Amino acid sequence: PILYSYFRSSCSWRVRIALALKGIDYDIVPINLVKDGGQQYSKEFETLNPMKQVPTLKIDGITITQSNLSILKKVGQETQLAWAQAVISSGFKALESVLQSTAGKYCLGNEISMADLCLVPQVANAERYKVDLSPYPTITRIYKTLLTVEAFQVSHPSRQPDTPPELRA
Ligand SMILES: N[C@@H](CCC(=O)N[C@@H](CS)C(=O)NCC(=O)O)C(=O)O
Secondary structure, rough: OOEEEEOOOOHHHHHHHHHHOOOOOEEEEEEEOOOHOOOHHHHHHHHHOOOOOOOOOOOOEEEOHHHHHHHHHHHHHHHHHHHHHHHHHHHOOOOOHHHHHHHHOOOOOOOOOOHHHHHHHHHHHHHHHHOOOOHHHHHHHHHHHHOOOHHHHHHHHHHHHOOOHHHHO
């Protein structure tokens, strides 16, 4: 698998967490969303993902351009079936409800759900922008606990191949 990713992109981080939880080895091709006016706008990348966004995951002979679909693809047969039915029957609106209803339900391993997986990058962004998280002690506790899990650590924005030296941890 190849993941087109930007170290700081929360959507990319979600997919990196899922791949790490599932123990899937993959290569990263960094797409810098800022440099050169945004490498996501290059002709080469546009051919791969006409939405011109990361993450983009090449896996099992297909290219997936939505982070949640990339994650679902690896969650399990049952979820994939629900996903396929939703897309076939009524398009992406239904997919949203599948994602919502499966978010807390399907574990990716270590009792970690899609909801947990989505929470961590969002809270990290909140921290980055100095949002006061004191009214949300439960979220903060879950966030801190999840950050002790290896899959969240290895996929962290501070440890990516394209992380600038001054932001490395
Ligand atoms: N629905 C998409 C959203 C992807 C997305 O918004 N990616 C952002 C980074 S987190 C991006 O590539 N932004 C570049 C741009 O908009 O130019 C997903 O979940 O994968």
